[in-house]
Amino acid sequence: MRALGVSMLAGLSLSLAACGGDVPSGNPADEVGRELRGYRAPPGVMMGADEKPYWVQSAIKGFRPVKDGDVPGSLVQREGIGGCAFTRPAENEVVATVMVDDSLVDSPVYILSRRLVGDRAENLINVLKANGKTVVASDVTGDSLNVVDVAVTERSKPVYLVLASGGGLLFNVHLAPGARVSRVAVIGGRTMAVANLDPATPVEFLTGDAGAACGATPMRIPADHWSFVRNAREAGGSLDDVLERNYAMQRQWAQWFRDSFGVDSEPGASGAATTAHVLAGPMPASSKERATYRPLKGATVLISRADYIVAGSRQDYRKLNSELVRTAATEAAGGDLAALRPTGG
C-alpha cells in the first residue's frame, strides 16, 4: 500500500516536472498532511525552515525521483565520534539544522542487522518445522534506507550542516551555486548516511544507542498540529503524562543540541516528520540560484556502522538477505536444515 502510494506520488511528481520541466503549479501546502509527530509531505514537496512547504523543483534544478538503478558508486562506513561531543561550529560558519524522521522514498541502499537476521532465521526454522517449507522473510521497503534530498542554498557563510533523524535516513546533498558545506554532523536513531559531499568535507556521526546514551535523540517541539498532541488534548487528561514525557525528551534534546552546537535546535530547523526533500537555507530568488540535483547513482555514500549493508538492486538485496538468513538458520540447526522438516503424522 505504502509502495503503491509512493509510486503514484513519485510518478505524479515526475510527470509534473516533465510537463514544464520545472516548478509544478498549485500550492504545495495543499499536499501536506498531518501525522502523529508533525507534517507529512509527499515526494515532490520540499519542507523548509519551520515546516514551510515548497515544490522541490523550486530549489533543485534537474530534480528527478530516485530510481531503482541509482546505485551509489561506493559506500564508506564511518565510525561514530566515540563520545557525545561534535566539533563545535567555528565563528565563520552558520549552522543549518535538518530534522526529518522519515521519508517515503526508498533508496537502493539496504541495511540488515544481526538481530533482524536472527529473527528471520528463527522464523525460517519455525515454518520449516511446522510445514517443511523453507521461507525466507524479507522487507525490501523496510530494509531500504529512505532518502531525503537536502538543498543547501545558504551562501552567506560556510554551512555547518546538522542532519538529524529519530530513525535512519540517507541524506543526499545538493548545493546551490556559491553555497559551501564546511562540516557535517549526522545524528540518528539508527543507521544514517550522507551522499554527494565534497570528499574533503569533515563528517561526524553519532547514531543508534551511542546517540541515545548522550541524550541526542532528535525531536521537534510538540506542536498543536501534531495528531499526537491533538489526541492528548482530546483525551481529557489521560495522556497528559505521555505528553509531558515528550516535552521532557524534547527539552533534553534541545539542551544537548545547544551545548553541542551553540545554537538552538528550533526555531529555524528545516524538515518535517516525514518528507523526502528539505531546503537548508533561503528559497532561491531565481532559477539560476537553485541547487543542482545530483543523483545517488555513482555517488560516494558515507554511512554509519551497520552489521550488513548492500548497495544494489532489489535482487541484490534479496540475495544477500536470503544468504544471511539461510546461513544463520543452518548454523542454528547444526549444519543440516533438512533435519528440521517434520517427519509426518
Added chain:
Amino acid sequence: MISSRTLVAIAGAGAFIVWLLYATGGLVYLYAVSQVFFATSRMEREIREIDALGRANPKFARGLDVQGADDGDRKKAGYVALSYGDKLHENRSVSVQTSVRLDDLLDAGETLPEPTLLKAFVQARAARLGDGECKLLEQALASRCVVRMSNGEPDTRGLARISMTLGFVQKSPFGALPSGPRAAYVETDEAIGGQRPVRNSLSGLPDARARAYAEIAALCDKLRVSQGNCAITRVMVAASPDPTGSAAEFSARATLSSLMALDG
C-alpha cells in the same frame, strides 16, 4: 464437417470474448472467482478433516454397545483415538515441558551463537530434542512416534525452555474387546511417580521422563491383565526449573483408556 470459415469465425469470436473479458477486467474477475472457489473448497476439506477428528472409526468395536464414550453429540477424544489404535491420531499425544542448559544443546566443538541468533538456535535444537524424545518413547511405549510441535525459548538463567508435542502409536496391543453386548468406556487419569512433583537435577530429567514412560507402559500392561485391554491416550510430563536453574520439579500424568464389559 466444420468448414474452415466456421473455424475462423469461432476462433475470432473466442478471441473477441477473451479480449472483452480482458478489457473489462473480466479475467481478473474470473481469477478472483476461481480463487474464492478453491479457497472455499479448501476450507470445506479442512472442516471435514476437523469434523472427522471427532468421529470414531466405524470399524472399531462393531456390534458393541459402548456407553460412556459420548461427549455431547460427539465421541470423547480418547475414545476416538482408541478407535484408531494402529494409526497416528491427533487425539493421542505426549506433551513435554522441560528445560535444558543452553550448553547441553551444543554439538561437540560448538560454541553458543551470538545473542541475536540464540532464539533461532534454541528453536532449531528443540526440534532435535523432539527427535530424541521420540526415541525415549519408542523404547518404552510407542511403536511409532512423530514430533508434532517443538518450541524453544532461551531464558535469562542460561536455560532453554522447551515444549513439544509428540504423536505416537502404542507399542503394546490394545487387548481383547469385551464380548458384549454392552461395554463401558473408562478413562483413568494417573499421576506417575506419586502425586507430588519430584525434585530432579536438570541433567537427570531425560532419565526421569524415560522412567515415567516405562511406568506408564507397565501401568497399562497391568490394566490389560486385569481388565482385558488398555490404551495410552495422553501423557503430560513437565519440569519447572527452580530460580537457580540447577534443578527442577518434575511431574508426569497419563490418561489410560479401556473398554470394560458390562454383561456377564
